[in-house]
Amino acid sequence: MELRKNYFADQRKDGLHEIGHGRPRLDSPGHVTGKTAYFADRNVPNMLHLKMVRSPHHHARIRSIDTSEAEKHPGVVKILTARDVPHNVYTILILIQVGPEDETVLADGKPRWKGEAVVAVLAETERAAQEAAAKVKVDYEVLPAVFDMEEALKPGAPLVNEYHGQNYYLYDSGECRKVRFGDVEAGFAGADHILEQSYQSSPIEHAPTETTGCVVVPEGNDRFTCYTNTQAMFFTLDNASIILQMPGSKLHFVGGTVGGGFGGKVDVIVEPIAILGAKLTGRPVSFIYSREEEMQISSPRAAEKIIIKDGVMNDGRIVARKVTGYTDAGAYSRHSPYGAQKGAAHYPGPYTIPNVWIDTYCVYTNRTPSSAMRGFGVTIGDFALEVQMDKLARLIGMDPLEFRFINAYRDGDMKAHRQPTEGAALIECMQEASRAANWPVAEKYMAMSSYTKGA
Amino acid sequence: MAKVPVQFTLNGSEKAEFVDSGTTLLHALRDKIGDTSPKGGCHQGTCGACSVIIDGELRLSCLTVAETCSGADIRTTSGLAEAGVLHPLQRAFLDAFATQCGFCTPGMIMAAKVLLDHTPNPSREDVIEALSGNICRCTGYEPIIEAVLTTARANSQNAA
Numbered sequence: 001m002e003l004r005k006n007y008f009a010d011q012r013k014d015g016l017h018e019i020g021h022g023r024p025r026l027d028s029p030g031h032v033t034g035k036t037a038y039f040a041d042r043n044v045p046n047m048l049h050l051k052m053v054r055s056p057h058h059h060a061r062i063r064s065i066d067t068s069e070a071e072k073h074p075g076v077v078k079i080l081t082a083r084d085v086p087h088n089v090y091t092i093l094i095l096i097q098v099g100p101e102d103e104t105v106l107a108d109g110k111p112r113w114k115g116e117a118v119v120a121v122l123a124e125t126e127r128a129a130q131e132a133a134a135k136v137k138v139d140y141e142v143l144p145a146v147f148d149m150e151e152a153l154k155p156g157a158p159l160v161n162e163y164h165g166q167n168y169y170l171y172d173s174g175e176c177r178k179v180r181f182g183d184v185e186a187g188f189a190g191a192d193h194i195l196e197q198s199y200q201s202s203p204i205e206h207a208p209t210e211t212t213g214c215v216v217v218p219e220g221n222d223r224f225t226c227y228t229n230t231q232a233m234f235f236t237l238d239n240a241s242i243i244l245q246m247p248g249s250k251l252h253f254v255g256g257t258v259g260g261g262f263g264g265k266v267d268v269i270v271e272p273i274a275i276l277g278a279k280l281t282g283r284p285v286s287f288i289y290s291r292e293e294e295m296q297i298s299s300p301r302a303a304e305k306i307i308i309k310d311g312v313m314n315d316g317r318i319v320a321r322k323v324t325g326y327t328d329a330g331a332y333s334r335h336s337p338y339g340a341q342k343g344a345a346h347y348p349g350p351y352t353i354p355n356v357w358i359d360t361y362c363v364y365t366n367r368t369p370s371s372a373m374r375g376f377g378v379t380i381g382d383f384a385l386e387v388q389m390d391k392l393a394r395l396i397g398m399d400p401l402e403f404r405f406i407n408a409y410r411d412g413d414m415k416a417h418r419q420p421t422e423g424a425a426l427i428e429c430m431q432e433a434s435r436a437a438n439w440p441v442a443e444k445y446m447a448m449s450s451y452t453k454g455a
Numbered sequence: 456m457a458k459v460p461v462q463f464t465l466n467g468s469e470k471a472e473f474v475d476s477g478t479t480l481l482h483a484l485r486d487k488i489g490d491t492s493p494k495g496g497c498h499q500g501t502c503g504a505c506s507v508i509i510d511g512e513l514r515l516s517c518l519t520v521a522e523t524c525s526g527a528d529i530r531t532t533s534g535l536a537e538a539g540v541l542h543p544l545q546r547a548f549l550d551a552f553a554t555q556c557g558f559c560t561p562g563m564i565m566a567a568k569v570l571l572d573h574t575p576n577p578s579r580e581d582v583i584e585a586l587s588g589n590i591c592r593c594t595g596y597e598p599i600i601e602a603v604l605t606t607a608r609a610n611s612q613n614a615a
């Protein structure tokens with residue numbers, strides 16, 4: 001590794017102990033010897049296995065649930081429905097005052113996506129649990145479903161989630177997150193060129209090598225140890241406490257080692273129901289997604305649609321940007337209202353644009369609930385923004401990297417969110433990138449600095 | 456369900472257990488014998504996390520029925536270090552930053568070991584081919600390939 005000490009030399013501290021040195025990861029000796037303990041590596045005797053009966057419909061009303069055949073299946077110990085869950089309607093971010101609670105632990109009358117958990121079966125073996133789950137009879141009245149965000153926002157679209165009352169998340173700013181800076185219409189009126197493009201993405205599965213799951217052990221005194229691969233220990237602990245209506249002091253969560261996650265293990269899905277199973281049976285419970293469940297049931301990165309309209313001058317300055325973003329939350333919020341909000345903050349890009357207008361919607365559809373994944377809310381946005389930047393550069397016949405030098409944030413620039421830029425360093429990063437990629441730019445760009453405005 | 460005896464050598468020591476007929480070797484190793492170094496990532500033969508070495512050949516323990524392993528010599532990653540000294544492959548994975556979450560690592564190391572046992576001087580293509588059945592979702596394959604090639608180079612220097 002090479003440190004370019006000529007940049008920001010006056011701000012640099014030398015003699016650092018860590019930066020610039022290779023350090024072994026603390027956990028790799030365990031990884032290479034096979035000694036690292038993942039949650040499923042705890043061998044607990046007398047364990048029950050939990051399998052979910054899932055909705056085969058995207059949107060349906062449950063007329064009746066008949067578990068009588070399943071209960072008679074050899075090895076079945078307990079069957080749970082919505083009625084058994086103390087606080088069945090929850091939402092993950094309620095802990096940071098993002099509501100309303102809009103998701104059921106087990107479907108209560110109306111599954112809203114194909115794969116939604118309806119009935120939990122606990123049995124002596126995985127196989128018995130699976131076979132019994134197949135014997136649970138659920139009578140559904142299939143309801144019209146909506147899979148497309150624009151369709152979902154049309155008047156008269158099927159209502160996905162009654163807890164919201166409309167097919168979008170209601171922010172305190174209204175039906176979307178808004179950014180308003182300068183006068184975008186005046187900016188377009190004065191622009192030499194206008195380019196409007198739309199970008200869209202599909203849901204993306206994290207596919208961690210280790211599937212999602214937990215093992216719960218009752219410790220007596222109504223206290224439970226939950227070995228889990230959650231990426232969000234305290235969200236999980238606190239949400240489990242709300243869902244189970246149990247004080248957190250009764251719940252001991254053990255985590256730390258996650259066999260891949262990428263954000264896909266921050267939702268609170270497996271732990272509360274497994275703890276409930278352990279509480280009601282007095283036995284250890286294992287609830288582990290099969291690979292198929294991991295691919296189909298776990299929340300993906302949200303599908304997004306982003307429409308960007310830019311006004312640009314022949315000299316390369318972007319003078320106006322209008323963005324409308326749609327985030328497909330699927331049937332429930334999970335982390336999506338936050339993801340859509342991050343998009344609103346991100347769409348101006350790392351560029352100084354004097355007139356900006358942004359609306360981002362978090363939309364409910366009858367699709368698998370989406371949630372966190374590596375920079376969710378901004379990753380697809382970055383793809384869209386940077387493709388748009390290339391197209392703008394081409395439109396005015398300019399080198400795409402030089403075009404970015406012209407528009408990049410410098411220290412002191414006012415961002416569209418009315419925060420002055422500090423410590424930008426973008427110019428310097430692009431100068432290094434130009435060298436590393438062997439993509440030469442004119443000398444005047446190589447002479448620029450993030451400290452000062454002019455070329 | 457009928458219980459059947461399984462008896463094999465695991466990393467040099469004798470193991471004997473009764474398991475349900477049809478139990479996978481992965482299940483028998485992890486839940487009966489307590490060697491959790493083979494991991495279950497897919498249980499359907501596609502990820503390679505459960506790879507073990509049976510009689511010198513690379514095998515997916517999730518697709519191997521335990522009762523067919525009677526008399527076999529089975530090797531797993533947990534038995535690779537000798538007297539607390541890491542095997543050169545383990546050292547190379549450690550040094551080359553070839554692990555992140557580590558879930559694929561034991562399977563990767565087994566696949567790499569079989570390759571080097573059969574082909575002490577593999578080409579880069581040989582390494583890629585040998586690891587092609589093992590999925591790593593975190594690290595990216597470059598450091599892993601590098602770790603295997605480094606081990607091979609060190610071996611051939613030692614031999615020379």
Ligand code: FES
Binds near residue numbers: 506517
């Ligand atoms: S668990 Fe055996 S190949 Fe994936």
Ligand code: FES
Binds near residue numbers: 556557591593
């Ligand atoms: S290190 Fe996580 S799957 Fe390879």
